Amino acid sequence: MSVSEKLNNKSLGLGSKKSAIREIFEYSKLRKEEIGAENVFDFSLGNPSVSPPKEVAEKIIELVSADNQAQLQGYTSAQGDISARNAIGTHLTSLSKGETQITGDNIYFTCGAAASLCISLKAILWENQKDEVIIVAPYFTEYTVFIESMGGRPVVVQSMKDTFKIDINAIANAITKNTKAVMINYPNNPSGVTITSRELAELSEMLILKSAEFGQIIYLISDEPYREINFTNEKSPLVFDYYKNSILCYSYSKSLSLAGARIGYIAISPKAKVSKDLYLAICGSGRSLGYVCAPSLFQRVVADLSGLTVDINIYKENAALIYKTLTSYGFELITPQGAFYILIKAEANTAQEFCNIAKQFEILLVPTDDFGVHGYVRLAYCKTRQEIINSFSAFKRLSEFLF
Amino acid sequence: MSVSEKLNNKSLGLGSKKSAIREIFEYSKLRKEEIGAENVFDFSLGNPSVSPPKEVAEKIIELVSADNQAQLQGYTSAQGDISARNAIGTHLTSLSKGETQITGDNIYFTCGAAASLCISLKAILWENQKDEVIIVAPYFTEYTVFIESMGGRPVVVQSMKDTFKIDINAIANAITKNTKAVMINYPNNPSGVTITSRELAELSEMLILKSAEFGQIIYLISDEPYREINFTNEKSPLVFDYYKNSILCYSYSKSLSLAGARIGYIAISPKAKVSKDLYLAICGSGRSLGYVCAPSLFQRVVADLSGLTVDINIYKENAALIYKTLTSYGFELITPQGAFYILIKAEANTAQEFCNIAKQFEILLVPTDDFGVHGYVRLAYCKTRQEIINSFSAFKRLSEFLF
Numbered sequence: 174m175s176v177s178e179k180l181n182n183k184s185l186g187l188g189s190k191k192s193a194i195r196e197i198f199e200y201s202k203l204r205k206e207e208i209g210a211e212n213v214f215d216f217s218l219g220n221p222s223v224s225p226p227k228e229v230a231e232k233i234i235e236l237v238s239a240d241n242q243a244q245l246q247g248y249t250s251a252q253g254d255i256s257a258r259n260a261i262g263t264h265l266t267s268l269s270k271g272e273t274q275i276t277g278d279n280i281y282f283t284c285g286a287a288a289s290l291c292i293s294l295k296a297i298l299w300e301n302q303k304d305e306v307i308i309v310a311p312y313f314t315e316y317t318v319f320i321e322s323m324g325g326r327p328v329v330v331q332s333m334k335d336t337f338k339i340d341i342n343a344i345a346n347a348i349t350k351n352t353k354a355v356m357i358n359y360p361n362n363p364s365g366v367t368i369t370s371r372e373l374a375e376l377s378e379m380l381i382l383k384s385a386e387f388g389q390i391i392y393l394i395s396d397e398p399y400r401e402i403n404f405t406n407e408k409s410p411l412v413f414d415y416y417k418n419s420i421l422c423y424s425y426s427k428s429l430s431l432a433g434a435r436i437g438y439i440a441i442s443p444k445a446k447v448s449k450d451l452y453l454a455i456c457g458s459g460r461s462l463g464y465v466c467a468p469s470l471f472q473r474v475v476a477d478l479s480g481l482t483v484d485i486n487i488y489k490e491n492a493a494l495i496y497k498t499l500t501s502y503g504f505e506l507i508t509p510q511g512a513f514y515i516l517i518k519a520e521a522n523t524a525q526e527f528c529n530i531a532k533q534f535e536i537l538l539v540p541t542d543d544f545g546v547h548g549y550v551r552l553a554y555c556k557t558r559q560e561i562i563n564s565f566s567a568f569k570r571l572s573e574f575l576f
Numbered sequence: 577m578s579v580s581e582k583l584n585n586k587s588l589g590l591g592s593k594k595s596a597i598r599e600i601f602e603y604s605k606l607r608k609e610e611i612g613a614e615n616v617f618d619f620s621l622g623n624p625s626v627s628p629p630k631e632v633a634e635k636i637i638e639l640v641s642a643d644n645q646a647q648l649q650g651y652t653s654a655q656g657d658i659s660a661r662n663a664i665g666t667h668l669t670s671l672s673k674g675e676t677q678i679t680g681d682n683i684y685f686t687c688g689a690a691a692s693l694c695i696s697l698k699a700i701l702w703e704n705q706k707d708e709v710i711i712v713a714p715y716f717t718e719y720t721v722f723i724e725s726m727g728g729r730p731v732v733v734q735s736m737k738d739t740f741k742i743d744i745n746a747i748a749n750a751i752t753k754n755t756k757a758v759m760i761n762y763p764n765n766p767s768g769v770t771i772t773s774r775e776l777a778e779l780s781e782m783l784i785l786k787s788a789e790f791g792q793i794i795y796l797i798s799d800e801p802y803r804e805i806n807f808t809n810e811k812s813p814l815v816f817d818y819y820k821n822s823i824l825c826y827s828y829s830k831s832l833s834l835a836g837a838r839i840g841y842i843a844i845s846p847k848a849k850v851s852k853d854l855y856l857a858i859c860g861s862g863r864s865l866g867y868v869c870a871p872s873l874f875q876r877v878v879a880d881l882s883g884l885t886v887d888i889n890i891y892k893e894n895a896a897l898i899y900k901t902l903t904s905y906g907f908e909l910i911t912p913q914g915a916f917y918i919l920i921k922a923e924a925n926t927a928q929e930f931c932n933i934a935k936q937f938e939i940l941l942v943p944t945d946d947f948g949v950h951g952y953v954r955l956a957y958c959k960t961r962q963e964i965i966n967s968f969s970a971f972k973r974l975s976e977f978l979f
Contacts, residue, residue, distance in 0.1 A: 181861065186860060243628070434649055
């Protein structure tokens with residue numbers, strides 16, 4: 174026998190291979206012990222730095238102090254409690270430009286964004302490793318893992334050079350008869366760039382034409398954990414207003430700083446061609462992946478606090494301060510529009526070299542290579558203001574070394 | 577195009593087909609509206625009826641009232657917070673007869689028992705649809721779904737006729753060169769029968785011989801959501817004390833009445849032949865199925881309340897009362913040893929016919945056919961004492977009709 178006595182080699186590989194982010198995380202822990210946490214400027218992780226709004230703890234205390242805890246802490250239906258789902262539907266309807274009515278029947282609660290994506294992908298892929306899913310680089314590193322694991326084949330399309338805006342022509346050129354879906358993620362991890370309603374409308378028009386050309390449904394899967402963390406003048410557009418065959422994957426990890434609570438949802442466009450069957454296929458996928466129901470206490474919490482978010486300005490001000498300061502030191506940065514991230518151009522160095530040099534100045538950043546793009550490093554600014562300010566002298570010295 | 581415009585047909589099938597239990601659940605809701613909830617005796621569902629111990633709400637309130645909510649509600653590492661995992665390891669070690677030391681490195685927190693099973697199966701199966709997993713009937717209805725979805729082939733072995741004790745010879749006869757694992761579930765859903773340490777030792781001896789005969793690892797996956805709900809004089813034996821290559825899948829759904837919290841774990845035998853690689857393969861499987869980490873708040877809750885359970889006597893007394901009363905009416909029942917369930921023999925009728933007749937008396941039961949066994953019906957006694965007592969006159973009338 175081989176491959177460690179015949180374990181699943183793909184799983185063993187995924188479990189053994191540390192991601193770049195995870196390696197930096199381990200290094201950071203050790204280094205902080207060596208020289209003191211205040212002397213390590215760790216911008217590697219996208220873990221929310223802002224506490225959940227106080228209403229979250231208040232709501233939890235109210236719920237666990239009520240009668241009938243057996244019901245509160247018991248199973249909900251697999252797709253989630255209907256009254257909680259209705260609350261989400263009402264909230265999404267309020268985000269629409271007025272054309273789309275979303276009900277609880279369009280909502281399927283999940284254990285967060287990763288679950289939302291896996292369940293959605295499994296529902297539409299035929300598990301023959303031929304179905305293609307187009308992803309836009311830079312993309313969240315796990316996209317390729319999820320698509321392959323759910324039986325599909327990721328097809329990577331680059332976004333616009335230097336601006337990281339969506340490149341609709343490039344996506345159009347990548348569509349084939351095997352294309353089952355296009356996945357987008359705005360505001361984007363890791364670029365910090367978002368999509369405008371105009372770009373979404375253009376993407377939709379192109380997908381409608383391509384669907385007709387190939388005589389098949391091409392789904393648009395919009396992964397939106399950062400939907401509210403958008404610093405532009407235009408709110409994040411609702412994908413259902415633009416494209417019929419769309420699936421919105423959401424998580425409260427960032428908007429309510431509830432990453433550990435594992436609560437999110439899939440919303441199906443009510444106008445999708447096979448909306449009801451798509452919903453049933455999502456129910457079946459969740460079932461076959463072992464997702465019995467999403468955490469019941471947190472279904473209640475997010476439904477009752479619908480529309481509430483952490484103070485987004487904290488992230489916006491972090492982004493503006495970093496952009497202004499690092500630009501003044503001579504770094505070239507992508508203008509931040511949302512999410513927790515800002516990209517720094519590696520210039521003459523490779524992304525990995527840039528990170529290695531920054532490490533000498535105790536600054537921890539992530540090379541974008543694992544996100545499908547070369548030549549940039551990701552800075553995650555979900556940190557306290559003071560931590561950011563404290564890092565500037567190190568960045569100054571780094572700039573003096575580099576330029 | 578067909579199959580609803582080419583959705584995943586397996587997922588669509590799973591999402592569309594209502595289980596027998598789900599159909600009875602829907603009927604129950606309607607019937608209660610028609611004739612009043614107090615007149616419907618619904619014994620179909622295994623949803624815990626006893627509220628979680630008050631310590632659960634107290635612990636939650638303590639945790640969400642503390643400082644640094646960003647950390648409490650943030651991501652933990654994928655396998656779970658190390659201090660919480662260590663607490664589980666210490667607890668499991670205390671259950672050992674003294675030979676097995678379990679540490680946090682053997683524990684992987686999950687979103688409940690279904691997740692534990694799917695992740696474990698994916699770690700050991702090669703996804704070629706040839707690997708066989710032996711399950712023992714009667715078995716939890718979702719076992720076949722999970723095994724097939726994770727790429728394996730379920731092989732059903734019946735337990736002993738009329739007693740539903742484990743049939744070790746029958747399992748031995750079903751083992752082939754393709755057997756990757758044997759899955760057991762004691763105390764058992766739906767039979768209410770459990771396994772003794774002696775039977776577990778015999779099973780282990782047989783598996784050691786068969787592993788040698790076929791020159792391969794045969795894993796023993798022990799699914800134990802009902803481990804503490806055991807009414808016999810012997811506590812549920814710890815599988816690691818008996819068999820090296822074992823995996824324990826656990827959930828707090830029943831022991832702490834936290835079914836909706838989606839919290840459980842996989843424990844890997846520290847003596848397993850490829851223990852470390854098995855653990856890594858489990859990490860990789862969780863990652864590829866979209867399980868980022870188990871709910872962080874509840875990792876903390878169950879770790880801090882390690883060993884606490886609901887009052888098991890409530891279920892024990894329910895079981896004893898039902899057994900005594902229904903036997904006195906002339907029904908033939910399997911002696912309940914644990915879990916939430918008792919089987920009633922359908923006698924001259926098929927299980928479905930028996931359920932249909934019981935329904936005329938407003939008693940809702942589940943035929944065992946979906947559990948892989950014919951001729952019995954399952955009664956779930958996770959109900960209030962008063963609800964049970966109120967049902968007896970209906971059972972009396974049912975017995976007079978039947979006998």
